Amino acid sequence: VLAALSLFFLQLLFMSFGALYAVLARRVRSVSGVAAAIGFAGFIITALHSLIKEDFLLYVSPITYFSPGAVFTTGGYELKYAVTAVVVFAACLALAYVKYVKSDTQAI
Numbered sequence: 001v002l003a004a005l006s007l008f009f010l011q012l013l014f015m016s017f018g019a020l021y022a023v024l025a026r027r028v029r030s031v032s033g034v035a036a037a038i039g040f041a042g043f044i045i046t047a048l049h050s051l052i053k054e055d056f057l058l059y060v061s062p063i064t065y066f067s068p069g070a071v072f073t074t075g076g077y078e079l080k081y082a083v084t085a086v087v088v089f090a091a092c093l094a095l096a097y098v099k100y101v102k103s104d105t106q107a108i
Contacts, residue, residue, distance in 0.1 A: 002076060006066035013062050013085055014038070016092035023099045059084055 042063040049057035058064050065085040
């Protein structure tokens with residue numbers, strides 16, 4: 001169940017990134033390019049961590065916060081990454097809400 005919930009939690013995290021981007025961007029013409037760039041950047045950071053073994057890279061890459069592999073080996077999520085994910089999620093949504101309330105956001 002936890003391995004299946006990993007994808008859901010990762011989707012919530014990326015939803016908060018998308019909400020923040022949607023409010024900060026002046027005009028959103030195509031989301032596919034931005035989404036691909038964010039996903040590719042996360043993949044590159046994860047690959048870079050596997051090469052140089054620096055722990056701070058795991059905090060920067062949201063793809064590794066809820067790793068199903070870690071769930072299968074340890075039986076649960078790592079608390080430090082789960083807390084980081086909750087903080088990032090809440091911060092992105094809070095910033096998006098504040099920006100949305102204070103400004104007139106363009107509609108397509």
